[in-house]
Amino acid sequence: MKISYNWLKDYISLSESPEEISSALTQTGLEVEGVEHVEKIPGGFEGLVIGEVIECKPHPDADKLQLTKVDVGTGVLLPIVCGAPNVKQGIKVIVATVGTTIYPTSGEPFKIKKAKIRGEVSEGMLCAEDEIGLGTSHAGLLILDTEKPNGTPLIEIFESGSDYVFEIGLTPNRGDATSHLGAARDLKAFFKRPIEPRQSKSLKTEIDRPIEVTVENNEACPRYSGLTIRGLKIEPSPDWLQWRLKAVGLSPINNVVDITNYVMMSLGQPMHAFDADAITGNKITVKTLPAGTKFTTLDEVERKLSDKDLMICNDQSGMCIAGVFGGTQSGVKDSTTSIFLESAHFSADWVRGTAMRHGLSTDASFRFERGSDPEMTLPALQMAAEMILELAGGQVASEVVDIYPQPILPVRIPTTYQNFHRLIGITLPNDQIIEILNLLDIQTETIDDASFTAIVPPYRSEVTREADLVEEVLRIYGFNNIPLEETLSAGYLSSFSEKEPYKLQEDLSTYLAGKGFSEIQTNSLTNPKYYKDLGLGGEPVEILNKSSEDLGYMKTSLLYTALESVRHNINRKAKNLNLFEFGKIYAQKNEKYKEDQLLAFYMSGDSHEESWLEGARKIGFHDLSRVVFSSLQHLKVVGYTTEPTEDPALEYGLAVKLNNKVIGKLGMLKTKISRYFDIKQEVFYAEFLWKDLVKAAKVETSFEEISKYPEVRRDLSLVLDKKVSYNEIKDLAFKSEKKLLNRINVFSVYEGDKLEAGKKSYALSFFIQDKTKTLTDKGIDKVMNGLISTFENEVGAIIRK
Structure with missing residues (x-):
């Protein structure tokens, strides 16, 4: 929004410079983003003077040109070649002297230089009105009727006019400041200076033909x-x-x-x-x-x-x-x-x-x-x-x-001085609080030593609460006038939660970026057709004042807009995608609305480009699971379990549970959903309820000394029923050996005709370590025999020799 410095003076007396007014407006909350000097006539007539044609005769080598000598008050007549049809001896004209830049009504500005025209010297220019921005006529010279002496600057005859214009970045809550009067009201309070009253005339009905x-x-x-x-x-x-x-x-x-x-x-x-x-x-x-x-x-x-x-x-x-x-x-x-x-x-x-x-x-x-x-x-x-x-x-x-059947009444806000002091952080004199509010046209009544009632005029529609009144006082008193403590400390932070979701989000985003993932942010609004065709998520929230029918619903699933992004990238030859998103979904139930934030992963295409060492490999489920579980590990989320899921969005996958509650899922997206968005390659997808991850995350860091004693590896090959999962084997192993077993790794899985039907083979590495001493063969054998016995008895495993 633009505010004119000169126009402001219609409402309030201002002696301050435009720069000082700019600073005052910004301090009161009307942030000035720029100040522009504007001129009614570009150049302000600088270098243009009154001149008198003393001599005028034809140019010897040009029929339409005249040689003139012009008096511009310097004591020396200027030779100027002129082609205007009305130039003649004795007239007073506008002269642009050498070095003057003139700004024509149309066309680019240009600078007057000493020149030779058809062999004759010309030291200036006699001007028509369009040549100096005064009008559009180019019929001839603008002849002046004035008694002003020759050499008088033209600005003394024609008002050029200049102004300073403030570009204000108006916030949505300041409807009262969308005018010069509105800006003047804030300056009134800031400078403690009255608004100039406007004088009105009575309107007399002269004929009676109403509508x-x-x-x-x-x-x-x-x-x-x-x-x-x-x-x-x-x-x-x-x-x-x-x-x-x-x-x-x-x-x-x-x-x-x-x-x-x-x-x-x-x-x-x-x-x-x-x-x-x-x-x-x-x-x-x-x-x-x-x-x-x-x-x-x-x-x-x-x-x-x-x-x-x-x-x-x-x-x-x-x-x-x-x-x-x-x-x-x-x-x-x-x-x-x-x-x-x-x-x-x-x-x-x-x-x-x-x-x-x-x-x-x-x-x-x-x-x-x-x-x-x-x-x-x-x-x-x-x-x-x-x-x-x-x-x-x-x-x-x-x-x-x-x-005006129901007049809009002023808002009455009861408040106390104590709350002003508490919210501001310092104690302001009571009478200063009242004075500032009154200067802002907010009247006060029932004033005592502890409290008062503020009466807010209807034009301040955004001032409805006690906190709003405090803000009004602060913006006139000056936020910059609130002193800092002599000794700064962060002691007050102790009352805040040690787990701040936005910090965890920033940390995990950095971690995933290091893993080669790119973050996407998609629209909260989506096409109603997606929900009607796919039905993912809860009951949708429909937008009442739609800007577009294609953006008519709040999204019930992150997939809708994320798959648009996946399709957009694939269609532009970027088919290998590793993406993550922190986004919100929305639903309603029984006229109540619900909003949840999710963390989602999307992977599609090849895991790496082909090279002379190896060919390309398509991304698979375990590429997704690797990054998902490493992210949980990065957040220090422990104690979770996984189990197969039949989620309607997944062809196959796992549900992640913590304390018997499903907090996330991961797997391959159903082909029909990918095809719906015209995506012809497999898409792997995971999502987690972010608040559950925040709750489960550990922010403390612990340290332990690196063991001086070596870790020992022993391998086993187990033949198992196909229904036995790796998680069951892992849980049994750590249940059998809680003290010395460090970790387990699967390095081979086999299913084929060399095994009987319904069987599979796992080749497992077990890493054993005692952090207090070097392990002996006897101790290692004891651990391994315990594991073998557990696998045989609990899941019917056959140990392959």
Whole structure:
């Protein structure tokens, strides 16, 4: 949003420099992202002076050129070659001296240099109005009628005008600051300086030809004000008004439309002028129209309305999308002679919904979405009407319409000084707190030594809580004025949980990146078709104010958007993918909504590129399991178990359980799901409920001395029933030998015709170590015999010799 330094001075006396004002605005919460120096006339007429043609005669070698000698007050006549048809002796003209840069109305600026034209010296240039940016005429020199002495700078005759414009990054909660008055209010509190009152004239109804107004939807339109003016004339705005609008980035259109924009930028109240002759039936109705009704907006786009779009209608059709965009048929045209001037307060929720549905963002919707001031409709209407009568003529043809059935009352917030001191961190004098609030137009009552009640005006719609009042005081007192302790310490951190999910997430992300994985972040919104066709996850949450039908549901599974990303990469020849994602899923049940964060892994393609040493190998289940279980190990999650799962998304896989609760799953994604997203290669997928991993993760670090005694390896080959899993073997081994068995490794698995049906063979390595002494053969044999006995008795294993 752009705010003009000169325009601010209409509302508050400012002697501070633009840089100081920029700093003040930023400190009060209106962050100034940049300050631009703008000029009404580029260059500000620098180097242009008044000159008098003392001598004028034809150029000897050019029929259309004249040789002139010009007095510019230096005592030396300048020779200047000129081709203008109206140049002659005795006229006063505008002279661009050597070294001056001139800025034409169209075209690029250029610098005047001493030159020879057809053999004659020329030390300057006599100027037409378009050559110095004063207008568009190039018929001849701009001849001056002035008594000013020769050599007088042109700026003394023509006001060039310059300004400083602040680019403010306005936050969504500051609807009160969408105008010059709004910014001036904050400066009023910061500098303790009054707002300059605007002088108003009384509006006298000269003819009685009103337009009837009815509001059918008071929820969407709590207040509607308006006025009819007839007999006006549409023409270009005066120069000062056009300059003001251009300075803040608005394009002048005509006097009436420019005035409505001027009032909006001044007071923050969007306005709209209807051609009164287009209001058929001489009646305006504020209402909604049936869903699907077609309406063409000013950008000449035909739109289908929702039954939640508030419309300003005549007795036949809609004329304007309330608070957002006007229509092609009812706007002010060059032929307009009568208008109905609208100044209304529309619901922020209704305007925001409509703007999002239609993908529209206008200066009006920008303000209404943030919350306009319901008390500003009449002052804005008064200001606009006065300006129209002055600049466009006409007569007031009705009394002021003001439909306001349920006035929006100030918010009353009881609070205590103690809470201010607690939240700020220091003790401010009670009277200073009251003073700042009063300077911000927040009145106070029932004041005693401990508490008071703040009365917040309706234009501060975002100030609703005690904490908001504290923020108001702080932004004027100055966040920078809150002192730091002399000795900084982190002792206060002891009250926080030692496991911070975001730190664990950052740590695991770094770990996975080191493993060759790339993180993806996908949209929380997804296509309703995915859920209807695949049905993954819980009952979906549908978006009410959809920006697109393809983004109509909150996603119930991370797979929907992740597989879009996998497909996108594969289609661009990046088929070998190792991806992970921290994402949220959403569901509803019995009108209650649920949100969960998941950690997911996606692997597809080849595990590595082919080379002269070995060929490519497709990613398999164990590539996924390796990275999943190493991630659990990295988080120091222990005590989990795995078991086969029949998850509807997986062809095959494992469920990971902790304390008899399933916390995750991993496996090969069902082919029908991959094919649904037009992915023709296998996709391996895992997901975990992140809060369960955070809860199970260990953040402490322990150390132990490296053993001085060697580790011993012994191998066994077991023939087992196919139904016996490796996990069962591992659990039995550690149950049999709790003290000396360090780890187990499977280095071969065989299933084939050399074994009887229903059997398989595991070749296992057992690593044994005593950390207090060197193992003897007798001790090793005892451990191995114990393991063999356990396997034979518990799972019917046959030990192959």
